[in-house]
Amino acid sequence: MNVPFVDLKVQYDNIKDDIDSAIKNVITETAFIGGKYVKKFSEEFASLYGVKHCIPVANGTDAIYIILKMLGIGLGDEVITVANSWISTSETISQTGARPVFVDVDEYFTIDVNKIQQVITSRTKAIIPVHLYGQMADIEAIEKICKENNLFLIEDCAQSHFSSMNGIRAGIRGIASSFSFFPGKNLGAYGDAGAIITNDDGLAEKMRMFANHGALIKHQHKIEGINSRLDGLQAAILSAKMSYILEWTENRINCANCYNNLLKDISQIKLPKIRPNTKHSFHLYVILAKDRDKLMIHLKNKGIETAIHYPTPLPFMAAYEYLGYSKSDFPVVYNNQSKILSLPIFPELTIDQQTYIADSIKEFFL
Ligand SMILES: *Cc1c(COP(=O)(O)O)cnc(C)c1O
Numbered sequence: 001m002n003v004p005f006v007d008l009k010v011q012y013d014n015i016k017d018d019i020d021s022a023i024k025n026v027i028t029e030t031a032f033i034g035g036k037y038v039k040k041f042s043e044e045f046a047s048l049y050g051v052k053h054c055i056p057v058a059n060g061t062d063a064i065y066i067i068l069k070m071l072g073i074g075l076g077d078e079v080i081t082v083a084n085s086w087i088s089t090s091e092t093i094s095q096t097g098a099r100p101v102f103v104d105v106d107e108y109f110t111i112d113v114n115k116i117q118q119v120i121t122s123r124t125k126a127i128i129p130v131h132l133y134g135q136m137a138d139i140e141a142i143e144k145i146c147k148e149n150n151l152f153l154i155e156d157c158a159q160s161h162f163s164s165m166n167g168i169r170a171g172i173r174g175i176a177s178s179f180s181f182f183p184g185k186n187l188g189a190y191g192d193a194g195a196i197i198t199n200d201d202g203l204a205e206k207m208r209m210f211a212n213h214g215a216l217i218k219h220q221h222k223i224e225g226i227n228s229r230l231d232g233l234q235a236a237i238l239s240a241k242m243s244y245i246l247e248w249t250e251n252r253i254n255c256a257n258c259y260n261n262l263l264k265d266i267s268q269i270k271l272p273k274i275r276p277n278t279k280h281s282f283h284l285y286v287i288l289a290k291d292r293d294k295l296m297i298h299l300k301n302k303g304i305e306t307a308i309h310y311p312t313p314l315p316f317m318a319a320y321e322y323l324g325y326s327k328s329d330f331p332v333v334y335n336n337q338s339k340i341l342s343l344p345i346f347p348e349l350t351i352d353q354q355t356y357i358a359d360s361i362k363e364f365f366l
Contacts, residue, residue: 002303003344003353006184010348015244022236031232041235042195044242045179049169051197053204056230057211060158060180060194061088064128066228067176067196068096070206071152073125080119081128081156082111082137083313083333088180089130089156090314098125100323102315104330108275109286109340110137112332116145126152131160131170133309133342134186134252134281135274139165143173154178159283161186162249166277171197176207181238186252186283187245189234251347252282258351259285259343262358268365284309288339295364296341302360307342 012019022037031037038056046054057063073079075097081089083102090100101119106112111129127146129137139155146153153173157163158180160170171177181193198204209216214225260271270288274280286309289295296306313333315325327334343357 001353001356003305003349003357005305005307005342005344006346007348008183008188011346014348015240018240018243019237022240023233026232026236031236033229033231035232037232037236037239038230041230041239041242044239045195046197048242049171049197051172052199052201053197053208055196055198055204055207055211056235057194057196058228058230059192060156060178060182060185061092062211062226062228063178063180063194063196064088064154064156065092065095066207066211066226067154067178068092068098068126070203070210071126071154071175073098073152076123077125078121078123079126079128080116080124080151082130082132083315083330084109084310084336085130085132085156085314086158086310087314087317087319088158089128090320093128099123100314100320102320102323102325102330104332105336106138106332108135108137108273109133109336110135110275111142113138113141113145116142120145120149120151124149124151126154128154128156130156130158131163133272133286134160134163134283135272136160136163136165136170136278136280138275139170139173158182158185160281161283162246162279163281164279165275174198175200176203181234186249186281187238187241190237191231191234193230193234193238195230248347249281252345253280255345255347255349255354256280256282256285258354259345259358262354263287263361266362266365269361282345284342285345286340286342288336289341290339290365292339292341295361298364299357299360302356304357304360305344308340309342311337313337 077098093100155174155177176198181189210225211228214223268290
């Protein structure tokens with residue numbers, strides 16, 4: 001049996017008619033840039049989240065950059081974020097001229113709220129928690145820290161579509177929140193795509209303008225901006241997927257529960273813990289495994305594709321050497337680095353595939 005890490009082809013096969021007609025409409029109507037399909041998707045996404053504004057952008061990285069820039073963050077400022085994430089979270093901080101400040105993770109793989117206070121300085125302007133793997137960071141505690149210290153809260157929701165804490169979805173508490181629709185994300189386009197959601201009218205207008213060369217009306221550039229547009233094809237594809245996304249999220253959670261059952265008796269691995277009072281949307285199912293590298297090879301030989309998110313924590317990357325961190329500054333992330341392993345998870349993953357994966361892991365440890 002072969003199990004891919006993510007199977008986007010089987011998803012396409014299941015909804016082929018919806019996708020094909022969405023693509024055909026955009027082409028026959030030549031609604032490539034801007035236009036009705038981009039507007040339609042933005043409205044649908046805002047409405048599903050119950051927020052006032054959804055600003056469609058080119059990708060999830062731009063989404064973070066646009067939020068930071070339009071909050072006025074730049075040279076001389078510091079922005080706190082988490083040591084384990086995709087580099088978009090921190091490189092966009094640097095792109096504004098500000099300095100990324102990293103914090104170790106807790107037992108849930110998200111920013112350790114007990115270690116935030118000690119890195120806040122007079123230059124700190126914002127905190128960007130990442131709801132990594134679909135797991136909510138302790139957003140209520142972070143919101144409190146932001147209020148007490150007068151900091152902006154920006155949620156990186158690239159991996160957490162429809163995760164929630166106490167019934168409030170990831171992306172609702174921040175002044176603005178970024179989403180990615182990279183093909184492999186829980187809601188994925190067929191190319192690059194992203195969005196920002198916010199309830200702040202003034203900020204929404206600025207971000208919309210900045211993402212479109214600084215102009216809300218063509219040729220009237222109030223400021224210099226960037227070109228970060230969601231294209232019509234991607235928007236139409238995303239709209240076609242919107243009617244399935246909540247069901248797909250439940251399927252992911254079912255897959256995770258199935259893994260929990262199948263893997264529970266293997267003492268050499270630790271299963272992902274779910275933060276109390278939260279809904280984990282399982283973008284990734286990440287275990288901590290003994291002999292991780294050898295296990296990965298064993299699974300590969302069995303036709304099972306796994307991955308590591310991420311092999312090198314951000315502060316240990318060559319790109320951040322200049323910040324002068326050492327391994328002992330991030331003991332949890334450092335310890336996890338050689339153990340984390342992401343198993344295949346996607347809405348269409350079958351029980352047979354999961355059983356095969358579990359049996360293959362058991363075989364390795366026997
Ligand atoms: C995917 C991702 C991004 C960036 O999204 P792109 O659409 O690829 O630019 C940002 N942050 C995190 C945590 C991500 O996983």
